[in-house]
Amino acid sequence: MELRILAPTGALGAGFDADAFARGVAARPDVIACDAGSTDSGPAALGSGTPKLSAQAVARDLRLLLRARNELRVPLIIGSCGTSGRDAGVEWVAALTRRIAAEENLHFTLGLIYSDQPVERLEELYDAGRITPLANAPRIERELFERSHTVAMMGVEPIQEALQSGCDVILAGRASDTALFAALPHLRGADAGLTWHMAKTIECGAACAIPPSANGLLVTLREDHFDVTTLAEGSRLTPRSVAAHTLYENADPFHITEPSGVLDTTDATYEAVNEQTVRVRGARYLPSECYTNKLEGAELVGYQTVIFGGVRDRIVIEALPKLLPMAKQYFAAKILDVFAGEVDPASVDIDYRLYGNGAVLAGTEPDPLTPRELGVLITVTAPDQATAHAVATFVAHASSHLPIAEYDGLVSTLAYPYSPPEMERGPLYRFTLNHVATGNTPTELFRTTTEEL
Secondary structure, eight states, X not given: OOEEEEEOOSSTTSOOOHHHXXXXXXXXXXXXXXXXXXXXXXXHHHHHOOOSSOHHHHHHHHHHHHHHHHHHTOOEEEEEEEETOOHHHHHHHHHXXXXXXXXXXXXXXXXXXXXXXXXXXHHHHHHTTOEEEOTTOOOOOTTHHHHEEEEXXXXXXXXXXXXXXXXXXXXESSBOHHHHHHHHHHHTTOOHHHHHHHHHHHTTXXXXXXXXXXXXXXXXXXXXXXXXXXXXXXXXXXXXXXXXGGGTTOSOTTEEEETTEEEEOTTOEEEESSSSEEEEEOOEEEEOSSOEEEEXXXXXXXXXXXXXXXXXXXXXXXXXXXXXXXXXXXHHHHHHHHTXXXXXXXXXXXXXXXXXXXXXXXXXXXXXXXXXXXXXXXXXXXXXXXXXXXXXXXXXXXXXXXXXXXXXXXXXXXXXXXXXXXXXXXXXXXEEEEEEEESOOTTTTOEEEEEEO
């Protein structure tokens, strides 16, 4: 048995190189698969339903994929549509697909797999004790589902059903990245360990290449190994770069959990065939007794206005860590005064981040820093945008003239690069779930529709 799987990019819309993709198409792959989403960018896409990447960027990549699928007459599988995999994301990519198909005169069967979870279903799972927290998951209450938006992450099975029903193009909601690449090889009887390891290796396209890029990889899957090949000119693969990808987004590089089991790469070996190809053997797949689907949720928690400024005065820099807590107390009193008690100061958060002085590690910086210059990011979060903006206006004004004990009279503490300095950041979302649904069949949390284009 020999199967070829083409992963053109790590993210639909990232803009892969057309020549590199053409090399992959010329190899006559048996399937083209591509991820279109992630939680890497935070909860906004899931909470709002707004994709991270633009329609123009996604349509550019999608057009090339649809043309190649038409030429090869093989399945095209795209998962986590619209970044979050919400039903709205699937519909968004489907609309682009319909438009491109009409413009290019393409004909195929389109399968749409939806992963939104109704509130009633989540409440039933919760009541039955079938929602289980993962490590470091927040504590949840039943009422959470009413105010948040939740998707379930599918494994290979819903995709396989769509393939078996004759779908040529499959646009899936939230999906395990690896499931997109593993679905067809599983149907063809490929070794489970090799299949899941292959899928893990190419899920992000050429992220494991040197240098990493938004371009693609081609895998040739055989009985006892798979070869992974980089496609872009000037790129290469090494055993180390390929092996290292098992650590990406995983605390344990040897045991990687999927809905139906665990990929065990403990005995995997990596061998350089040439500068562009690495041969991989030895992984095993350990099926689980209980099938699980990860649940991801996000909710709206407020609105934000941000202010950015800078300071290059050593005395001000040294004074800020002690001065800012006092400023926050002043602003709390100011909120009561300005809004005549109609806005609770506790409902407004005013946050200062001192970039150059440990802001990235948020107070856990291991080494003392002595910056010559600081970037100061002020974020005002409130229940509505109007309040956030109103508070930000006096926060910006006062922050530019904080009282410095070492100076007599009025001094400028922060310099703002923009006028006005207040910038509306809009809605703020937070993740609500890091849990799995248990005891369900592999397809019961998902629904599929098909149409002819």
